[in-house]
Amino acid sequence: MSELRFDDVVVRYGGVTAVDHVSLTVPEGEVVGLVGESGSGKSTLARAAVGLVPFEGRITLGDAPVPVRGRHRPVRMVFQDPHSSLDPRMSVGESIAEAIPPGSSRAARRAEVARLLELVHLEPGRGGARPAELSGGQRQRVALARALAGRPAVVVADEITSALDVSIQGAVLNLVRDLQRELGLSMLFISHNLAVVRYVATRVAVMRHGRIVEQGPTAQVLADPEHDYTRELLAAVPGGHRAAVPAPSRSDR
Structure with missing residues (x-):
């Protein structure tokens, strides 16, 4: 347990x-x-x-x-403000890869970043974007992917x-429900x-x-x-x- x-x-x-x-x-x-x-x-x-x-x-x-x-x-934490929780100097993929436990090859880490982005319903191609290029809801998805990268x-x-617009809060809540079902x-x-x-x-x-x-x-x-x-x-x-x-x-x- x-x-x-x-x-x-x-x-x-x-x-x-x-x-x-x-x-x-x-x-x-x-x-x-x-x-x-x-x-x-x-x-x-x-x-x-x-x-x-x-x-x-x-x-x-x-x-x-x-x-x-x-x-x-x-135990990993996802914070309220997705803008301040991500390093603006790093790409989305770099931020997620940084949280992956060490020991895997560069290719394996790239594949894991792509998998995590898909898991939070983002296109793997978004891995090259900077946080400022994403919406608030997308940044919060990246923050969730980064937390999951540590295999908590x-x-x-x-x-x-x-901190999100009302119009996109429901999408993030649906994601939480999806992750609970898919990953336990x-x-x-x-x-x-x-x-x-x-x-x-x-x-x-x-x-x-x-x-x-x-x-x-x-x-x-x-x-x-x-x-x-x-x-x-x-x-x-x-x-x-x-x-x-x-x-x-x-x-x-």
């Missing part, structure tokens, strides 16, 4: 507790949605998982602590659609939008003021929420919590 577990995790910034004794599990092969308002601690928990902030408690993959050093890290056990996706991808999917989480996640955890206030199967939590805060988030979804996320075509040129 390669489930990602947070056990009694605490993150403090000076005298402020951003994550307050959080326990959460991302089962192997599932997408777990972590939802809450801005400042609730969601992104801080994500950064703890990949070693970007110090923490107390335990974060494990399987039975071992998550490695956060070295090139082969089994778990991907942490931090608000990956919130394990993902911690962070969002402030319950409608988005409902669309991609099998389980959901609701975070407020650094704590998990409710968690469980997505359908169960959204149909019969137990916590007042969860009900507030549901009430804030335009059109009600049953509203569907738009599902445009794969292309987001």
Whole structure:
């Protein structure tokens, strides 16, 4: 089993507790949605998982602590802003190839870059483009391909659609669903939008003021929420919590 577990995790910034004794599990092969308002601690928990902030408690993959050093890290993060997460001086193909574990030939790496681009629904010929030549949705697809290039056990996706135009958010969400089906991808999917989480996640955890206030199967939590805060988030979804996320075509040129 390669489930990602947070056990009694605490993150403090000076005298402020951003994550307050959080326990959460991302089962192997599932997408777990972590939802809450801005400042609730969601992104801080994500950064703890990949070693970007110090923490107390335990974060494990399987039975071992998550490695956060070295090139082969089994938990990879995709950030909110695809423009700032890619080196503008490198081509798309170079950025993806840089994340591939060492040991393969140059030809094999080129073939793997092409495979990864196709996997995220981009033409392999896009490998020679610079990030500035791509749309926001295409850059986020490249960021996903770069994360997958490291062959991670778990991907942490931090608000990956919130910086995109509404017209292309659905295409990226469809991609997440496709990757989960095709690869059995394990993902911690962070969002402030319950409608988005409902669309991609099998389980959901609701975070407020650094704590998990409710968690469980997505359908169960959204149909019969137990916590007042969860009900507030549901009430804030335009059109009600049953509203569907738009599902445009794969292309987001």
